[in-house]
Amino acid sequence: MAGFFSIFRRIYLTIYNWTVFIGWLQVFYLSVKTLKESGHEHVYAAVEKPLLWAQSAALLEILHGLIGLVRSPVSATLPQISSRLYVAWGILWSFPEIRTHFLVSSLVISWSITEIIRYSFFGLKEAFGSAPSWLLWLRYSTFLIMYPTGISSEVGLIYNALPYMKESLKYSISMPNKWNFSFDYYYLALGVLGIYVPGSPHLYGYMLGQRKKALAKAKRE
Numbered sequence: 001m002a003g004f005f006s007i008f009r010r011i012y013l014t015i016y017n018w019t020v021f022i023g024w025l026q027v028f029y030l031s032v033k034t035l036k037e038s039g040h041e042h043v044y045a046a047v048e049k050p051l052l053w054a055q056s057a058a059l060l061e062i063l064h065g066l067i068g069l070v071r072s073p074v075s076a077t078l079p080q081i082s083s084r085l086y087v088a089w090g091i092l093w094s095f096p097e098i099r100t101h102f103l104v105s106s107l108v109i110s111w112s113i114t115e116i117i118r119y120s121f122f123g124l125k126e127a128f129g130s131a132p133s134w135l136l137w138l139r140y141s142t143f144l145i146m147y148p149t150g151i152s153s154e155v156g157l158i159y160n161a162l163p164y165m166k167e168s169l170k171y172s173i174s175m176p177n178k179w180n181f182s183f184d185y186y187y188l189a190l191g192v193l194g195i196y197v198p199g200s201p202h203l204y205g206y207m208l209g210q211r212k213k214a215l216a217k218a219k220r221e
Contacts, residue, residue, distance in 0.1 A: 013064075013126040016060065017123035020057050020058070023050050023054030024115040025112075027054060028112035028116060031109055034046040041100040043104050044092060051108060052088055054115070058084070059085070062077055079203065083154065087158065091157055095164045095165070107154065110150035113146055136215075140210065141211065143207050151196065155193060162189060170185060171183075171185040
């Protein structure tokens with residue numbers, strides 16, 4: 001039974017990683033192509049469908065961690081996936097006014113480069129048991145640049161969406177109402193921005209630690 005589960009796990013994770021890899025590859029190709037041919041104002045329109053699909057698929061990674069399919073701690077996976085889903089759906093999809101901002105280009109390019117490398121790395125590991133040393137190095141090194149550019153873009157887009165949240169009151173609930181409850185999406189966004197301040201350096205430090213371990217282990221082997 002354990003052998004069957006191990007085989008099923010490898011087949012499933014191989015299919016999952018390569019499927020999402022294709023989604024992010026499409027995001028990268030369309031964003032670069034559109035940026036070159038039409039300008040940053042049209043990037044979001046070009047990548048919206050594959051971007052939302054590929055990023056939403058990452059929800060499964062939380063489940064993978066919870067049921068033990070992968071060793072990645074949920075405490076590290078959950079904040080990163082949650083923040084990305086918030087930006088993808090709660091900001092870009094929800095507020096069309098900021099879709100033409102130049103930070104959309106830096107966001108999707110940073111995300112897609114990171115994920116193309118990550119999903120191909122794990123796809124090869126699950127399919128063949130190992131990945132090339134150069135891909136291992138990229139997996140644990142490109143975040144040194146892509147993480148700061150991605151995080152800066154996320155924060156910048158949330159900040160630029162604030163006036164539209166305040167003006168439209170989208171997703172906000174005002175009193176009085178039958179639930180005797182109020183909610184302001186604008187203040188939620190401010191809270192999210194506040195979490196980025198301590199959260200981003202912490203996650204970056206965690207990734208530096210993972211890089212050190214992974215590269216040291218590769219040298220020993």
